[in-house]
Amino acid sequence: MEWQLAWRLFNRELKQGQLVLIILALMLAVLSVTGLARVSERLQVAINGQASKFIAADRIINSPQPLDEAILAESEELGLSLSRSLQFNSMVYAGDAFQLVTVRAVDDNYPLKGTVELSAPQPNKTPLHHQLWYESRLAGLLNHPPSVELGNSQLAMSAEILRLPDGGFNLFASSPVVLMRLDDVPATGVVQPGSRVTYLYQFAGDSSALEAFEEYAKPKLTSSQRWVDIQSGNSPVASAVKRAERFLLLASLLGIALACAAIGIAAQRYCQRHYDVVAMLKTFGASAKQIRWLFGMHLLLVTCVGVVLGLFGGFLLDMAITPALPAEIAAYDAPIWRPVLLGIATGFISALMFSAFPLLKLLSVPPLRVLQRQLESSSISNWLHPLLSLLAMAVLGWLYSRSLTLTLTVVASVVLLGLLLALMGYLLVSAGRSVGMKTSSPVALALAGLRRRARQNSVQLVGFSSALVLLLTILALRQDLLNEWQQQLPENAPNYFLVNIAPEEVAPLEAFIQSHRIEMTDVYPVIRGRLSAINGEEVITPEQQRQGERGRIGISRELNLTWRETLPPNNKIMSGHFNERANEVSVEAGVAERLGIGLSDKLTFIIDNQKVDVEVASIRAVQWETLQPNFFMIFSKEALAPFMYTSMASFHLEPEQAGVILDLIKQFPTVSIIDVGAMIVQLRGIVAQVSLALTLVLVMVVLASSLVMIAQTEAGMASRQKELAVLRTFGASGSLLRWSTTLEFAILGAVSGVLAVTVSEFALWILKTRVFELQVSAHFLWWWLAPLSGAILVACLGLWRCAGLLRKSCGDLLKLEV
Incomplete structure (x- = not known):
């Protein structure tokens, strides 16, 4: 009987248009959440998909030793694509000339994302047997030989590399990169037991398989093995993607808050319009249970209609926006179940929580209101409404954003x-x-x-x-x-970087750049050194700690050190002052926090087998995502004056000025030139997609x-x-x-x-x-x-x-x- 009465009440008020406001609010809530979630997730998947080309895969495991085959077998069972590669340093020879190079030995699946850009097209995506693909500067350093010796093998220099998709941005990795086949490595005899090599395992696949693989593999990795994705590190891409994802999450979360407000307002208006109805029902003898059932079922019907219309509207919105997206974004498809479930949860949770207080007031309306219409319920505490509303908003926000x-x-x-x-x-x-x-x-x-x-x-x-x-x-x-x-x-933005500039070449190089009317950025001296002690306490590497040695944990590698008289661009002093006296150092905030370094601490560095003691004068915040040289430690000039150094600089060159590079190579053959123009183009493409999102x-x-x-x-x-x-x-x-x-x-x-x-x-x-x-x-x-x-x-x-x-x-x- 109550069900039939609830249906009749719903049908009558729907025809009279009295339910338009609350259904519109519910529909708006579900439409906003479903539409925003659907579009946001599509854009999020697309941005991550495009950005993953920067690491040539979706995920990478970086290891100093071969990875457990059980982990690789699990990736295959989950349907992930796998590419194995090996990275190590070695010398290559061409006659009497020789050069230290960084060797990337890859299999036929490399790269899983993106492409290797070459100066001339090749029929194959990776080198053939007994071939070597090389960076252009290597040919100049070795006088353009047709082949080189690597260990016991003679390899033909068959193609010039313009850019590797996972080449990264490391100005201090001055060794030219060469690409060879993984199965050609044993014949070289270069890699022996105990050799320092890095094993790279790259994976690609759909998001659910990647998440399952991450849950399985991560706990099984040792402390020396590293899990890498596009958001790892301080790269420009990682920063852009992280911030874009946070923005999309925030927009959807605010959409939920907006929808909740609309539902609460509509529910309050709905209940106010039924005060007289409840008073009349009580006057005619209806029990409290019957009235609760009647309006509970009525609200359920209204909520179902609003949710269905909202889901339909959300998908219409997604269908309308998708054709307007660029092809590289529209090609990606996001999971559909999460926006649907989130829309349904939003509709029902907000309808329940935001309607609870107005509904309780409605059900407690006294029968005397039939005669005195100003009467309302006074038994319900007013603090209940904001409490329920905030609780509903917090629950929905957490469910969505985590x-x-x-x-x-x-x-x-x-x-x-x-x-x-x-x-x-x-x-x-x-x-x-x-x-x-x-x-x-x-x-x-x-x-x-x-x-x-x-x-x-x-x-x-x-x-x-x-x-x-x-x-x-x-x-x-x-x-x-x-x-x-x-x-x-x-x-x-600078698209060419000059590294390994000898001190005597700085002035002639600056004159060369000025003669071609090119604006060059600051010249940074670079010295290699190792942090050995903090406040007199010896520091050790994480590997030494695992072997049982005692001491304060430090940084496990040599650092690139520099000096400056002024604060570099994209750096901000958080505390202290910037190197006003001799033997002072400015420390990057992240390193300072990780190592527990504070102002006035005494640091000891080993540079050219000599100890250098300095005092921490400032802590700096550094924008690592910029395409600029950045340093953990910046010294005063006096502190590093006794040591030999090389320098680095950068400049922007228009495409029509490309001939300047050839002249620069001829005049300064020992200076290494790094072209990052292709990387900047790729970065701008990703930023453009993020901007569109x-x-x-x-x-x-x-x-x-x-x-x-x-x-x-x-x-x-x-x-x-x-x-x-x-x-x-x-x-x-x-x-x-x-x-x-x-x-x-x-x-x-x-x-x-x-x-x-x-x-x-x-x-x-x-x-x-x-x-x-x-x-x-x-x-x-x-x-x-x-x-x-x-x-x-x-x-x-x-x-x-x-x-x-x-x-x-x-x-x-x-x-x-x-």
Whole structure:
């Protein structure tokens, strides 16, 4: 019986349009979450897929010894592609000339992602037997021989390498790279038991198989073996991908918060409209259990319709956006189940949690309300509603992002917005009380309306402010991310680096560069040294610790050291001062934290078998993702003056000036030239895709915010219709009503703008310092632009929605059914 009554109630109110608002809110919630999640995951998969070409695979295991075959067998069972390669240093000979090289011995599957770019096309993707592919500078160093000797083998120099997909960006790896077949290595006799070699195992496949393989393999790796993915390290790609993923997560999380606000508002409006219905049912003898069942089933039907429509809309949105994406992004397909499950969970959890308090108030309405309509439930504590709402938002945020920082940031922003709304509601009521019911001017009538609808206006402020907060936060983060990436990769970014510059060649080289009107960046001296002690305590490598030696853990390799009289670009002093006295050193913040180094600590380095004692003068933050030389330790010039050094520099060269490189090689044959132009092009391609992702998400957020604002305007139409009818009856003119309505909505919009700026600045401060590692800056322009834009936008929306009511006569208004 209750089920039939619930269905009849649902069917009747659906036909009458009384469920439009709550179904629209639920649909908007599910559509926003499903659509944002679907598009975000597609973009995320595409960005990671494109960025994985930087490591020529999806995942890599880097090992100093052969990997356990059981791990490799597991990768094959999961359907992953595998490429094995070997890396080691060796000498190659051509007649009397010889050169140290970095050998990459690869199998036929290499590379799993990307391609090896050669100066001339080859029919095969890797070298043939007894062939060597080489970097162009090797040929110049060996006087362009047709073949070279590597150990016991004679290998033909068959193709010149322009770029390896996983070549990376290491200016200090001055040895030229050569590529050969893995099965040709035994014949060279170079690799013997005890040789220092690196085994590289590269894997590629779908995301689920990679995740399963990671769960299996990672715990089985030793401390000397390293798991690598595109987000490992401090590469420019890793930083861009990490920040893009965080941005997409945040956008979807804010979409959830926006949807939750819309559902809460719609549920409250729904329950208010049924106070009289519940009072009448109780008067006619309906039991509390019957009423709970009736409205519980009614709400379930409404939720199901909203969820289904939202899922359908989310997929329509994805289908509409996908054709507009570039082919390299549209080619990727993201898993479909997660957006669907997330949309369903959002619909049902938010409908339950955000409707619980209004529904409890509805069910506790006294029967006497039939006679005294001002009566409402007073037995329900008002603190229950915000508590349930925050709990629902936190649960949904955690389910989606799995990030405690992002979830707490959104919840804290909502709490701040609630406190500001309470304060602003009090001020609005106070302002309205001073003018009472005066109708002498549009301003007085607008303020009186704000007072009369204080509770309803506070609800509308939630929607308007939430939409503006979402817009401002996403807009600011998107712009800051794009600005930072553009600063890292400007149009004139250096595309050639010069290394191994002897001291006597610095001045002639600078003169050569200036004669060709090329601007060269700073010249950095480079000296190799090892950190041996901190405050007199000897440091050891992690390998020495595993062998039982005692001491403080240090860095397991020699460091590239430099000196500077001024702070380098893309470095920021976090504490201390930059090398004002002799024997001072500036330490990078990450290394300082890992080794427990602080200001005034004494460090001992071994350079050319000599001890150098220095004092830590400053701790620096370094932007490792920039295509610039960066150093862990920067000394004063006096500290490193006794030691021999080489230098490095960089410059930007336009394509039409390529002939300068040949002249430079002839004049300075010992200087190594590294061309990173192809890498910059690839980096810019990935940043362009990330920028597109941010723009698309911003557009979706704008659309979702607009729908919430429209829904909020719709929520107050019933009471406004009654008020207009009364004012018309007492002779108010149409012009007075139009102006007062416009001003009332404009004041709401301006107040929403002020609240939005306050909350956005708070949220951005947390996000930039804790999540995105961006520089914090105030947005002073927002403090007048956001209230002005909010006033204009909300006033236009309100006037557009009220236009039909304002045109009606008093009689027509009274005849309309509320």
